[in-house]
Amino acid sequence: MITFKRLSECTLEEAVHVWNEGFAGYFVPIVMSVESFVNRLVLEELSPALSFIACRDSRAVGIVLNGIREVQGRKVAWNGGTGVAQKERGTGVGQAMIDHALELYREQGVHIATLEAISENQRAISLYKSRGYEVVDDMLYLACDSKLPDLAADVDGLTAVPGTALDLKPYERMLPWQFQWPNYRRDGQSLLVLEQGKPVACALYRRSFDPAGADIGVTISQLRVLDGREDREALLRFLLARIAEPGRSSYKRTVPMLRSDDALLRLLTELGFKPSNLEQVFMMQELERERLD
Secondary structure, eight states, rough: OOOEEGGGGGHHHHHHHHHHHHHHOSSSSSOHHHHHHHHHHHHHHHTTTOOOEEEETTEEEEEEEEEEEETTTTEEEEEEEEEEGGGGGGTHHHHHHHHHHHHHHHTTTSSSEEEETTTHHHHHHHHHTTTTTEEEEEEEEEEOOOOOOOOOOOOOTEEEEEEEOOOOOOOOOOEEEEEEEEGGGOEEEEEEEEEETTEEEEEEEEEETTTTOOOOEEEEEEESSSOOOHHHHHHHHHHHHHHTTTTOSSSSSEEETTTOOOOHOOOOOOHTTTOOOOOOEEEEEESSHHHOO
């Protein structure tokens, strides 16, 4: 029999042990220490009260990390990691944990459940589909360390307004959890582009620094044009010119993005950005519709 225990009822050492057991032999190494585990809970706004471990005969065999936040007035849940101990894979533990997570979401009045899965992990994707999730997009990670070509980014009548991640809240939309502004609230920055005082484009990003404090790179999780303008590429170039340090070589630029954003993908490819080997699927499930039905 499989039972569940809230993470808030576990010791940190127990939670980390179950996490590392659950992701042993995984597609990418994600072994954590107690410190890195706590940092992840805090920085990604994961809830110990909504996260849990699964036990079989009092033995921990799996873990799920969950978070809930509001996006555009709707409660959105994120499964931030589902791990099953190697010897227990294929025994129904994963299905039981996903069903239990969905039950918790419904108890919390969640409208939309989301998660990401590595594209190669067809076994996990099939499990999530069997529990009601659907693939809504692919997540790509493009990078470029070399000097960028001329961005030709001079556009008359535009003003760039720097700000904090919170400044993008009025323009939030449904994106993968880690692309959203709350994940950048502690160390992220925003750039809002105005035309005659009206917002027309925005960016969300985080700079990286070496131990001496030198700026060595940037991760840009949002590069967005806010309406259906014909000058979309010009606005994207305007943003990149002010964020991506185009004149610098040996500068690590990373852009996580959705494959469906054709204009951005085309522009970044033209500028020399290359996709990493890691691709994920973005999956969602509408829970509000179930309640209405």
